[in-house]
Amino acid sequence: MTNLPIRPRTTEDLPACVDALAAVHASDRYPVDWPADPGRWLTPSNLVQAWVAVRGADVVGHVGLARLDAAALEPSLAAAIGAVSGPVGSITRLFVTPQGRGHGHAAHLLDVVRKEAANLGMPLVLDVSDDGHAAISLYERAGWQRVTSARGDWLNAAGEHALLHYYVSPETARKPTQTD
Numbered sequence: 001m002t003n004l005p006i007r008p009r010t011t012e013d014l015p016a017c018v019d020a021l022a023a024v025h026a027s028d029r030y031p032v033d034w035p036a037d038p039g040r041w042l043t044p045s046n047l048v049q050a051w052v053a054v055r056g057a058d059v060v061g062h063v064g065l066a067r068l069d070a071a072a073l074e075p076s077l078a079a080a081i082g083a084v085s086g087p088v089g090s091i092t093r094l095f096v097t098p099q100g101r102g103h104g105h106a107a108h109l110l111d112v113v114r115k116e117a118a119n120l121g122m123p124l125v126l127d128v129s130d131d132g133h134a135a136i137s138l139y140e141r142a143g144w145q146r147v148t149s150a151r152g153d154w155l156n157a158a159g160e161h162a163l164l165h166y167y168v169s170p171e172t173a174r175k176p177t178q179t180d
Contacts, residue, residue: 004060004105006112009050014039016059017052024095030132032157042093048120050093051112053105060100063109064092065116073125076148077166080173081123089113089122094135106138114169123172130163131156143170 009017018038024030035041042050046066053061067087070078081088091113096105117124126144128135129152140146144167152162 003108004053004055004100004103006051006053006061006108009052009062013052013059014042016057017042017062020059020062020097021095023097023099027098029157030095032155032162044092047092048089049116051109053096053100053109055100059097061096061105061109063094063113065113066090066092067122068125074127074148074150074166076150077125077168080145080147080168081125084123087122089117089120089124091124091126106135107142110138110142114171117169118171124169125167125172126169127152127164127166129156130165136165139167143173144168145170145173 021031021038021042022034025034031041042062042064044064044066046068048065048067050062050064052059066089068090070081070084070086070088073081073088091110094106094109096109114124126139128139130136130149147166147168149163149165152164154162156162
C-alpha cells in the first residue's frame with residue numbers, strides 16, 4: 001500500500017479534479033451522467049471540505065465531506081444514528097482514477113473524512129448505488145454497516161431508479177442510540 005499525500009482541495013485543484021473525474025467516468029461511468037458543470041458537481045452547496053490525493057501535479061483521488069440535515073435522512077438511516085442535535089456528515093464524491101487504484105488511496109481518503117467528521121462531532125453516513133461493487137467492498141472492509149436500501153430519485157445506467165444502500169461509519173455504529 002502506497003500512501004500518496006492527501007491534502008485539502010483548493011480552488012486551483014478543480015481543473016485537475018475534473019480531469020480525474022473524466023477518467024473515472026470513462027472507465028466506470030461515475031457519475032452515471034456527466035454533469036454540465038463538473039466543477040460545480042464536485043462542489044455541492046452542502047460541502048464542508050474536500051480532499052485530494054496527489055501524485056506530483058496529478059490528482060488521483062478525491063473525497064468530500066457534506067453536511068446533511070438529520071430530519072431529511074432516509075427514515076431507517078435516521079433511526080440507526082439515533083437522535084442527533086446537529087448536522088450529520090456524509091461521504092460524497094469519493095473516487096480514485098484508474099491509474100491510482102490498487103494502492104489503498106480510497107481507504108486513506110475515507111479515513112481522512114472519518115477523522116474530520118469525528119473532530120466536528122458529526123455522525124457519518126454514506127449511500128452507494130447497488131452497482132458500485134468495488135465501493136461497497138471498500139466500505140464493508142473498512143467496517144461500515146449497511147442500515148437499509150431504497151430506490152433513489154435518479155436513474156442508473158440501466159435506466160432504472162438506482163437502488164441505494166445506506167451505511168453508517170464504524171464510529172457512528174458503535175455509539176449507543178441516543179434518546180431525546
